[in-house]
Amino acid sequence: MKAWQDKVRRVTPYTPGEQPNKASMIKLNTNENPYPPAPGVRRILDSFDEDRLRLYPDPAATSLVAALADRYGVGRDQVFVGVGSDDVLAMAFLTFFNSDKPIFFPDITYSFYPVWADLYRIPYETKALREDFSIRAEDYYPDNGGVIFPNPNAPTSRYESLSLIRDVLDHNQDVVVIIDEAYIDFAGESALSLVAEYDNLLVVQTFSKSRSMAGMRIGYAIGQPDLIRALNDVKYSFNSYTMNQTSLAIGVEAVRDEAYFRRTLDMICATREAAKASFTELGFTFPEPSANFIFVTHPDYEAAELFKALREKDIYVRYFDKPVINRYLRVTIGTDEQMAALFAFLKSYMKKG
Amino acid sequence: MKAWQDKVRRVTPYTPGEQPNKASMIKLNTNENPYPPAPGVRRILDSFDEDRLRLYPDPAATSLVAALADRYGVGRDQVFVGVGSDDVLAMAFLTFFNSDKPIFFPDITYSFYPVWADLYRIPYETKALREDFSIRAEDYYPDNGGVIFPNPNAPTSRYESLSLIRDVLDHNQDVVVIIDEAYIDFAGESALSLVAEYDNLLVVQTFSKSRSMAGMRIGYAIGQPDLIRALNDVKYSFNSYTMNQTSLAIGVEAVRDEAYFRRTLDMICATREAAKASFTELGFTFPEPSANFIFVTHPDYEAAELFKALREKDIYVRYFDKPVINRYLRVTIGTDEQMAALFAFLKSYMKKG
Numbered sequence: 001m002k003a004w005q006d007k008v009r010r011v012t013p014y015t016p017g018e019q020p021n022k023a024s025m026i027k028l029n030t031n032e033n034p035y036p037p038a039p040g041v042r043r044i045l046d047s048f049d050e051d052r053l054r055l056y057p058d059p060a061a062t063s064l065v066a067a068l069a070d071r072y073g074v075g076r077d078q079v080f081v082g083v084g085s086d087d088v089l090a091m092a093f094l095t096f097f098n099s100d101k102p103i104f105f106p107d108i109t110y111s112f113y114p115v116w117a118d119l120y121r122i123p124y125e126t127k128a129l130r131e132d133f134s135i136r137a138e139d140y141y142p143d144n145g146g147v148i149f150p151n152p153n154a155p156t157s158r159y160e161s162l163s164l165i166r167d168v169l170d171h172n173q174d175v176v177v178i179i180d181e182a183y184i185d186f187a188g189e190s191a192l193s194l195v196a197e198y199d200n201l202l203v204v205q206t207f208s209k210s211r212s213m214a215g216m217r218i219g220y221a222i223g224q225p226d227l228i229r230a231l232n233d234v235k236y237s238f239n240s241y242t243m244n245q246t247s248l249a250i251g252v253e254a255v256r257d258e259a260y261f262r263r264t265l266d267m268i269c270a271t272r273e274a275a276k277a278s279f280t281e282l283g284f285t286f287p288e289p290s291a292n293f294i295f296v297t298h299p300d301y302e303a304a305e306l307f308k309a310l311r312e313k314d315i316y317v318r319y320f321d322k323p324v325i326n327r328y329l330r331v332t333i334g335t336d337e338q339m340a341a342l343f344a345f346l347k348s349y350m351k352k353g
Numbered sequence: 354m355k356a357w358q359d360k361v362r363r364v365t366p367y368t369p370g371e372q373p374n375k376a377s378m379i380k381l382n383t384n385e386n387p388y389p390p391a392p393g394v395r396r397i398l399d400s401f402d403e404d405r406l407r408l409y410p411d412p413a414a415t416s417l418v419a420a421l422a423d424r425y426g427v428g429r430d431q432v433f434v435g436v437g438s439d440d441v442l443a444m445a446f447l448t449f450f451n452s453d454k455p456i457f458f459p460d461i462t463y464s465f466y467p468v469w470a471d472l473y474r475i476p477y478e479t480k481a482l483r484e485d486f487s488i489r490a491e492d493y494y495p496d497n498g499g500v501i502f503p504n505p506n507a508p509t510s511r512y513e514s515l516s517l518i519r520d521v522l523d524h525n526q527d528v529v530v531i532i533d534e535a536y537i538d539f540a541g542e543s544a545l546s547l548v549a550e551y552d553n554l555l556v557v558q559t560f561s562k563s564r565s566m567a568g569m570r571i572g573y574a575i576g577q578p579d580l581i582r583a584l585n586d587v588k589y590s591f592n593s594y595t596m597n598q599t600s601l602a603i604g605v606e607a608v609r610d611e612a613y614f615r616r617t618l619d620m621i622c623a624t625r626e627a628a629k630a631s632f633t634e635l636g637f638t639f640p641e642p643s644a645n646f647i648f649v650t651h652p653d654y655e656a657a658e659l660f661k662a663l664r665e666k667d668i669y670v671r672y673f674d675k676p677v678i679n680r681y682l683r684v685t686i687g688t689d690e691q692m693a694a695l696f697a698f699l700k701s702y703m704k705k706g
Contacts, residue, residue, distance in 0.1 A: 003527035004553040005579070007452045007498060013586040016412040016593035027408075036404040045398050051389040053603070054565040055380075059369040083436060086592040094472075099360045119447075119590040145360060174356035200357040212407040215598035226358070233366040237472040239439040240369035245568035246599040250406070 014115045020316055026341055028332040029316040031154075031183075031293050033212035035264045035335075037250070038257035044249050052245050059240040064248050067255040068220055072192060077225040080232060081251075083242050085182055085206035085219030088231075089148075090116055092202060092221065095234040096176035097122045099145030103175075106135060108325055110154050110180065133158050133287045133295075137167040147172050150180040152187045152290040155320065155330040159187040159290035162194065169198050176227070178202045183291030185210035185265055186272070192222055199224040202231075209292055210265055211254045218243070218251045268292050272333045278343045282350060297328045301350070313345055367468045373669055379694055381685040382669040384507075384536075384646050386565035388617040388688075390603070391610035397602050405598050412593040417601050420608040421573055425545060430578040433585060434604075436595050438535055438559035438572030441584075442501075443469055445555060445574065448587040449529035450475045452498030456528075459488060461678055463507050463533065486511045486640045486648075490520040500525050503533040505540045505643040508673065508683040512540040512643035515547065522551050529580070531555045536644030538563035538618055539625075545575055552577045555584075562645055563618055564607045571596070571604045621645050625686045631696045635703060650681045654703070666698055 018029065061081045069076045082088035093116040097103050100123065105113045107126040117124040127139035133156040140147050147168060152159040169177055179191040181203055191203050207218040221231065235242065243251075254261075275294055279286060284296040297303065307319035307329055318330040333339070371382065414434045422429045435441035446469040450456050453476065458466045460479035470477040480492035486509040493500050500521060505512040522530055532544040534556055544556050560571035574584065588595065596604075607614075628647055632639060637649040650656065660672035660682055671683040686692070 002552070004449075004529050007449060007528060008583045009448050009451045009587055011586050011590045014589045014593060016589060019409055019411060021411075030409055032409065033407045035407065037406045041403045041406065045401055045403060048398055050394045050398060053390045053394065053568040054386045054388065056372055056383055056385065056561070056567040057570070058372060058374075083592060083595055083597075086594065090591050095362050096357075096360060098362045115590045119587065175360060176357050199355070208409070214409040214594075215406040217410070217594055217597040230361045233364050234362055234472065236367045236369060237364045237468045238443050239436060240367060241439065241567075241570055242436055244436075244570040244597070244600060246603075247597060250599075 011119055012115070014112065018316070022314060025314040025316060026334065026338045027316050028334050028338065028342065029318045030214070031209055031291070031332045032214050033209060033264065033268070033292065034333070034338060035212055035267065037212040038254050038260045040253040040257055041250050044253045048246065048249060055245075057241050057243055057245045057248060059236070061243045061248055064218070064243065064251045064255075067252045068222075071255050071258075072222060074195065074222055075225065078195070078222055078228055080221040080228050080235070081243055082219050082221075082235070084208060084217040085180070085204050086112060087217070087242065088204050088219040088221050089178070089180060091231055091235055091238070092176075092178055092204065093117065093122060094120055095231050096178070096202070097146045099175070101143060101145035103146040103148065104140050104144045105148050106153065108133065108153070108156060110150050113148060129156075135160050135164060137164050137171075140168045141171045144172070144175060146175045146177070148178040148180060150182060151191065152183045154183065154291065155293070155295055155318065155325065155328070156287050157183075157289040157291040157293055157295050158287045162189055162191060165191050166194065169194065169201060173200065176200050176202060178204060181205045182209055186269060186292045187290035195223055199226060202227050207251060207254060211261065212264065213250070213254060216247050216250055218247055268333050271336055271339055274336070275331075275333060275339050278339070282343070282346055293330050293332045295328050295330050303327050303329050306346075306349075309349055310342070310345065315342055315345060364472055365468070367465065371669070375667060378667040378669060379687065379691045380669050381687050381691065381695065382671045383567070384562055384644070384685045385567050386562060386617065386621070386645065387686070387691060388565055388620065390565040391607050391613045393606040393610055394603050397606045401599065401602060408598075410594050410596055410598045410601055412589070414596045414601060417571070417596065417604045417608075420605045421575075424608050424611075425575060427548065427575055428578065431548070431575055431581055433574040433581045433588070434596060435572050435574075435588070437561060437570040438533070438557050439465060440570070440595065441557050441572040441574050442531070442533060444584055444588055444591070445529075445531055445557065446470065446475060447473055448584050449531070449555070450499045452528070454496060454498035456499040456501065457493050457497045458501050459506065461486065461506070461509060463503050466501060482509070488513050488517060490517050490524075493521045494524045497525070497528060499528045499530070501531040501533060503535060504544065505536045507536065507644065508646070508648055508671065508678065508681070509640050510536075510642040510644040510646055510648050511640045515542055515544060518544050519547065522547065522554060526553065529553050529555060531557060534558045535562055539622060539645045540643035548576055552579060555580050560604060560607060564614065565617065566603070566607060569600050569603055571600055621686050624689055624692055627689070628684075628686060628692050631692070635696070635699055646683050646685045648681050648683050656680050656682050659699075659702075662702055663695070663698065668695055668698060
């Protein structure tokens with residue numbers, strides 16, 4: 001090893017999920033939306049003045065912040081935007097989790113949490129979910145350096161009620177509590193309704209799922225102005241200009257088209273209901289899904305085996321080779337046609353087996 | 354102060370440069386390119402399939418990495434891309450400057466260096482430039498935790514020869530040395546020619562200046578594979594998907610059009626030569642400019658006064674209210690027309706004075 005290598009930050013590298021790219025494939029592995037973004041996006045691309053690309057974007061992302069503030073009925077000083085919710089969450093870890101005490105999050109959850117904690121040398125403790133994958137509020141009562149969990153949780157798709165979140169907040173007034181709502185639009189009520197009441201609550205959402213824009217990398221956080229100011233101070237100390245000109249223009253358009261947003265959400269939720277019935281018919285079980293994916297297990301088939309069989313047919317779902325969840329497959333809700341192809345294959349495969 | 358605020362990372366917030374946005378203004382304050390991006394960018398926007406936006410981008414940014422590797426004659430495992438060179442540099446600070454020893458950089462330089470050092474709690478020492486703003490190689494000989502400087506330097510516009518860089522590298526084999534070449538295309542030979550020889554050299558460049566794309570946020574680093582691997586490990590631990598679908602498509606197109614790139618570079622360099630003559634005629638002096646800006650001072654006029662007078666006429670240049678450089682203005686090279694308007698105003702203003 002060379003001397004300069006001593007000074008290199010060692011991390012356990014995060015391996016991004018597989019992004020296969022075949023015309024014929026059925027891609028149900030990364031919780032992308034099966035429907036295109038709002039139709040106005042085409043108009044934005046067509047009318048976009050490319051000369052603007054030579055200019056720095058607005059560092060405060062004012063247009064997008066304003067569109068989100070209006071949409072969610074909060075002040076413009078209550079919205080922070082970033083390059084996908086991963087950027088927003090990474091900034092939030094760096095900004096808010098600066099204690100010697102461990103932060104708490106569930107043992108089965110978004111796999112990036114321990115990676116960010118490792119990157120920024122933040123101590124952490126994971127809290128076991130109940131057998132039904134629900135979160136035990138009491139686990140989050142002891143003294144800690146901060147709390148974060150997704151709602152609905154990933155990869156379980158389970159939604160926790162606002163009363164649980166309120167309970168966690170009431171027992172954690174001295175730390176920042178982050179609710180990662182990447183999938184909330186497919187679920188129940190958002191914790192945004194608690195932001196006015198709790199000045200230590202940060203709610204993080206994304207354009208990647210319900211707004212069909214994983215490819216644009218837009219995420220945001222909403223909280224009281226003190227939290228947002230602290231996030232912006234750190235963001236401006238990292239990279240002042242994170243949101244490029246196209247993200248700003250396209251992002252604003254996506255927020256504006258509420259009707260399209262509702263329509264595609266309804267379609268995905270309807271397909272999810274049908275998928276629940278089809279999985280049940282085939283003998284699968286799953287926690288009640290509240291996201292755009294369903295977390296299924298079968299008593300007679302190994303998840304790894306099904307994953308491999310599907311993959312050979314160019315049907316991609318997500319398999320996690322980790323304790324407990326290695327008996328499950330996470331299946332993104334696609335179009336009705338994609339789901340029909342999935343179930344047709346499963347039916348024929350399981351008949352043979 | 355509330356208890357949760359104890360855990361918030363305190364930083365001295367970086368204030369991004371002013372981004373005025375008036376139709377009539379002459380914007381010579383943030384070193385943007387006065388010419389639009391490569392004409393192919395229009396075609397990319399027109400033919401861009403918006404349905405792709407629902408999919409995550411390629412986390413490895415393979416298409417853009419390949420285009421840059423081909424352009425610069427290096428391996429694909431030698432190129433790292435990020436959201437502007439600020440993102441690349443911030444990642445490089447986090448990745449490579451992990452020593453208890455201070456990193457070294459010039460006292461007059463890119464104002465983000467101390468901000469990143471502060472953000473990541475990296476000790477640093479600044480080294481005074483000579484009176485002519487040149488870098489003293491010997492200052493970088495003592496034991497340190499890493500070295501970084503821009504070449505050409507900002508805001509001085511001064512270019513250092515490769516022999517100085519080689520000298521610094523020869524005396525710093527045990528740390529990573531970063532040469533920040535945001536403006537190199539307007540200057541002399543790039544340190545890229547030294548990458549094969551020094552495995553601890555990282556060269557950082559950007560699309561924001563010479564490629565007319567400040568608005569797209571694309572930066573990159575080139576170095577030997579070990580350095581790039583370490584950067585990617587940290588990047589994947591922060592945000593796997595930093596480059597959005599439009600950045601990738603537009604970025605590749607900009608790299609391809611070498612003829613347009615050369616033509617606009619030549620135009621800016623020609624305008625710079627004319628600007629040197631005009632500034633000299635008006636009694637200004639400046640270090641020899643090697644970037645797309647010129648750093649001027651006048652024996653009879655306060656820089657702050659000229660800055661204010663220009664601003665009132667909607668001509669924006671950059672003024673730094675800091676010791677030594679507060680006698681200077683940093684003036685971006687615009688189009689010939691923009692420079693003519695600047696000089697017409699200065700002539701009439703200085704006649705009155």
